[in-house]
Amino acid sequence: MSPLEITPELLAEHRLTAEEYARIVEILGRAPNLAELGIFSVMWSEHCSYKSSKRHLAKFPTEAPWVVCGPGENAGIVDIGDGQVAVFKMESHNHPSFIEPYQGAATGVGGILRDVFTMGARPVALLDPLRFGDPAHPRTRHLVGGVVAGIGGYGNCVGVPTVGGETTFHRAYNGNILVNVMCVGVAEADRVFYARAAGVGNPVLYVGAKTGRDGIHGATMASAEFSEASEARRPTVQVGDPFTEKLLIEACLELMQKDCVVAIQDMGAAGLTSSSFEMAARGGCGIELDLDRVPLRETGMTPYEILLSESQERMLVVLRAGHEDEAYAIFAKWGLDCAVVGRVTDTGRMVVRWRHSVAADLPVQPVSGAAPVYDRPWVEAPRPIPEPADDRIAPVDHGTALLRLLSCPDLASKRWIWEQYDHMVMADTVQGPGGDAAVVRVHGTRKGLALTTDCTPRYCQAHPRTGGMQAVAETWRNLTAVGARPLAITNCLNFGNPERPVIMGQLVGCIEGMAEACRALDFPVVSGNVSLYNETDGQAILPTPNVGGVGLIEDLSGMVGIAWPHDDLSLLLIGESTGWLGCSLYLRELCGREDGAPPPVDLAAERRNGDFVRKRIRAGEVLACHDLSDGGLLVAVAEMMLASRSGVHLAIPDGLPSVAGWLFGEDQARYLVVVDAARVATFVAAAADAGVQARVIGVTGGDGLTLVGHPPISRNSLCEAREGWLPAFMGEGSS
């Protein structure tokens, strides 16, 4: 290759600093060629190397007796009994989705599916936490429509049910939406595959779609701030083909039954480069790649382009030598391209050949292991001062307030979205979207996996540490509310530019809060992803550490939902209410204020209350359960009532400091449970014994929501408020 002239522009284009370049020269003992520079650029990108977050991610607890594999592999793994494991991870596809919402979101789904089936797991569920800009922003509707269609288009075709997620709106995401996707799979514990290359001479097999020029520098794009100029990057967004992905899933899982796979890794961000480097690095070996054998879709591609392409639906497999024909037969059956493109070596080097010459020759460990790690300066966010509650009363009655909250974009029903997702395919969806956690039966068993994603970005913005704790606590609570034992979490940490100390402070605060909650709740982190530089023209998103939780229900007969079965049952509130309105949706939607402190998270109370509720659910005493979160008590009651197609009479206790606080406050560690009236006394006594506050607040029945002393609100009007907003928003005008 011709010698490369290193200019500041070239380095800037590759998002490498002068110091980083100096380090590259030091490692190589020479100047890199263009292909090598490209490799360093992606391998040392924020997206691949976690260089800004690494030292703080180390604060997460990652171990528990039921954790089989923690962070560092393609996905995390937990034991779910009977020789089975759950494999799961969450990832972001924010930047591509903003530029090209359909393909950006679709390929986000494809990427996370590959992370899971590459470990030998059959994907069984997808969940999507989505954050969009202000509904009034001219692009929002287009983005919602495109992202939802993209997720559906991909997930529906591959035949993995999309069972949950979240969709919220805030102007802070106007120029930078968040599209995160979580995938959960199930595998046999003794059939798990890792991405560790081994065995000198073993063939390296390329499988799946052909390589084109799409997505070159996707990982670097994901590591840069946005600007108006980013629109011009549309060609760097990859295009997904869910049909090929479906074939790839079936073919890979079939191959994995054959005892001939040594290591396997998907070609995700940074494509062939990162998959081969990561496999070689984990296995402590080297790899020789022959680019002339890579199946190409376009002519005239350079080594640089072949190495950095992010064409979708491709896998790299290290086979046991001698089993090539077995593999060819399987991939031929599924109509997929497959070619031996290299061999495992013991040199510790990645040697890339192209047209009889060496296109790149790099030491594996320094490229993937010696990426710079930054201790970026950060400032701790000050703790906001709570204000007295009494000056935060909206000038409307409680019924009107409830209707306005139910129809606000964050609380309005997302049926319009999840009805576009096949949430029932695989015929194991026991609880679909719309409840606290989705429940997917482990195929052929009585077990269920409870799944949820949660985060309250406005709390994280107000006080990152509290917000981080709350995201984990709410995840744990949602799993508990269906009767599951929370096992572990994955996460996707979405933040702005970490080079700004305030943003870095948000990241550190959220991580520390999450870590504290994970420790207190025995709820370790087993996988995750970091997405930084979520800014457009200097405007950062709200700090959004999305948490994805997995819980286990050993016997599905012990599961509950949010709908109660019949009238004349007692509705009980579990947990303490102080009427906390700071940072609440009530404050934002009805008083037009986003200030105050978020509700404090008392992890001991969280654990105590949750353990109590789960125990009562498992004892069969609880007929319905719902956790309290956004919008507080009255919103939760209305949601249960609507799911039950029933009504409820609710008492307001005497002597409250603020009725609005009682009805709409967002105190944590609380649940609503529905119990047979005859069992209330023993239930309350058991709560007292456990040190848990439980009080009867209402009785089920009737045709609407009646707050004692106020005019009743019909179920129809509640239903219209909740169901009406999103279809009306998406239906307005033409797209």
Place this chain on the structure above:
Amino acid sequence: MRAAVVTFPGSNCDRDLVVAMEAVFGTSVRRIWHQESDLPSLDLIGLPGGFSYGDYLRCGAIAARSPVLGAIARHAERGGFVLGICNGFQILTEAGLLPGALIRNAGLAFVCRMVEVEVAETSSAFTRGYTGAATVRLPIAHHDGNYVVDEEELARLEGEGRVAFRYRDNPNGSRGSIAGVLSLRRNVLGLMPHPERAVDPLLGSVDGRPLFSSLLAAVGR
């Protein structure tokens, strides 16, 4: 019951259909690969939901020309039962084994929900078990379930009692709210709703069961 389910590349409800059939039939169900052109003697062949060959052309258009469809047509000619669900229904119309066509939903979006379906015809081997049940609840999940058929054919279908299922609240714009139709000899049924997703009380409905148990009774073994 000698039953089989076809897998096309891109089928994704094949396993679900096998599981449901085995649960009701109590016998194991054979899997057929799309390239098989010689089939053993069978009582029932199921064409599952999904996206055969990616459905990048019209839904079911490529599958209708695959090797296995010839064998399925011969099976149907001999009077064997054929059940096409969702993509399977689309394939059967593309293959000419059922009249009409399935085009994009009137609302243009994919729709997945539990719907109420009227069993419009109980005098068929597929639907006899629904006698007395006015409406049943079955899930739908499709982008192209809008059944179209010309005036003349529609009159024939209605007149011959070949409309097997009808939506109560038409979710996709189908002509005559048609959710499922029978062939002239009543041994081929295509329907958009997914009975295989409604055989287990845990999943919210068992209204798919009578369809399979009717077939079991009709085959009589």
